[in-house]
Amino acid sequence: MILYLDYVKNLCKEFSSFDIDQISRDLNTQADVLASLGSNFSTAVFDKIPIVHLLEPTITKPDQICxxxxxxxxxxxxxxxxxxxxxxxxxxxxxxxxxxxxxxxxxxxxxxxxxxxxxxxxxxLEPHEAEQVIQDIHDGYCGNHKGGRSLASKVLRTGYFCPTLRTDCLTYSSKGEACQLHSPFIHHPSELLYSISAPWPFKKWGMYIVGKLPQAPGQKVYMLAMTDYFSK
Structure with a gap:
């Protein structure tokens, strides 16, 4: 279909002007009748229709240059x-x-x-071609704003290759405005966590004040919870 499209574009250059009109369905009854003829005739009618097998494409493929x-x-x-x-x-x-x-x-x-x-x-793909392919797959009609690794896998499944494909996909997906707005939140701590070691039971204790709770007998509204670090 791409070859036919290129052939039509080359033919359009030979006309000074042309118009493309879309015919509404109510005015296109002849095409509808022609399309439904196949279900109205028996198979014996089609046996009389000669079938010509095309041994080569009707449009010659142009020579592609390096x-x-x-x-x-x-x-x-x-x-x-x-x-x-x-x-x-x-x-x-x-x-x-x-x-x-x-x-x-x-x-x-x-x-x-x-x-x-x-x-x-x-x-x-060359660098400029890879950028265009990544943009079409990421933001095109069938794009779903994938992440970097998923985007690189989809480009490979589509049939393209570039040595820096994974890095380019990660860079491109991180720059998208929609991807930044809807990306998952990072739950990693802003600094390193330090574990508290407890070599034996009752070496270290943790105390937590829980409340304010519903009033209990004795007007108590807070609870003091104590935890041993070794046995939890």
Missing amino acids: PINEDTNFWTKPYYDLFLQGILPEDRHETRALRIKASTYTIINNILFKKSQAGPHLRC
Whole structure:
């Protein structure tokens, strides 16, 4: 559907102007009748209709160029240089490390993908592309303002990869105004807690005044509770 949409956008450039009108349901009776014809005829009628199998798409997929800019130093550039041009780093150790890492990557239609054992290949994203994907998944039509770790997992399940994906998701989710307003409260103490050690029974006692209680006989309204730290 994306290819058809791009094809329509290119056709729109050839017109000086055009209008898109939505036809209401009460004026679209012909389309409704055409859609209901299938339930009104028997299967014998459809046996006479020839079926043509399309062996290739009706729209040819455009050749995708390598999204690497020579003026920038993206993290994917060494992999493109290795797979497309066979260029390796001059340092022997860097070359060995790059060959080991490159075994988990592949190029399809001049686009770098990371091999995934649990699902399809993951589309490798540049920093600006990763920011756009994170924003769409977090704040888009199907976004639910996930936290950083959940957001990173959802981006991976969607089919994208970036080495700094988890850090970018944590940073982006912490900046959202709605996420800050509705985030859970932090119950951690503002300072370290120090435990009180009681090596033997009745070494330390704790006294607590409870009240004010309903008046008891003798006009007593407070209660003194004493606790031994060792036996509780």
